[in-house]
Amino acid sequence: MATQIRKRGLETEITISATKSSGAGGQNVNKVNTKVELRFSIPNSSILSNREKELLVSRLGSKLTRSGDLILSSEEERSQLRNKNTVIEKFYGLIEWGVRPVKKRIPTKPTKASKRRRIDNKRKNSEKKSRRRNDF
Structure with missing residues (x-):
């Protein structure tokens, strides 16, 4: 399911x-719009199913605006095209992570060896602490 997200055409x-990047960089920063900002509205998406939208809103809640928009930006590179590719990769990574089903944890029993190690460790600690006591 998550691997097919890229094939659905979310680019539409x-x-x-693009805006001017901040920070050091001299003339390139002052003249060229290299910072790229991506905006995606989860509630208004016609490509995502309602279940996928619910998963994304619950998992990406801290990254969303009040209206449910996901805003990502990139300004690491000096090139607008590379920043655009970076932000699109970030976007797909987040969306794929957000719609991936959560694996149910299967509880396991401790092995005999782990139980023995635990008991041995407890006995050693007990002996260590009993030697510290000042019995009169």
């Missing part, structure tokens, strides 16, 4: 804009 629903 994302908005990409």
Whole structure:
């Protein structure tokens, strides 16, 4: 399910804009719009199912705006194209992580060896602490 996210055509629903990057960089930073911002509205998506939208909203809640928009940006590279590719990779990584089903944990029993190690460790600690006591 998660691997097919890239094939669904989410590019039609994302908005990409470029602005001037901040920080050091001299003339390139002052003149060229290299920072890329990606915006994706989860509630308004027609490609994602309702279940996928619920999963994304619950898992990505801290990264979403009040209206449910996911905003990602990249300004690491000096090139707008490389920043665009970086932010798109981030986007797909987050979406794939967000819609991946959670594996149910299967509880296991401790092995005999682990039980024996635990008991041995407890006995050693007990002996160590009993030697510290100042019995009169």
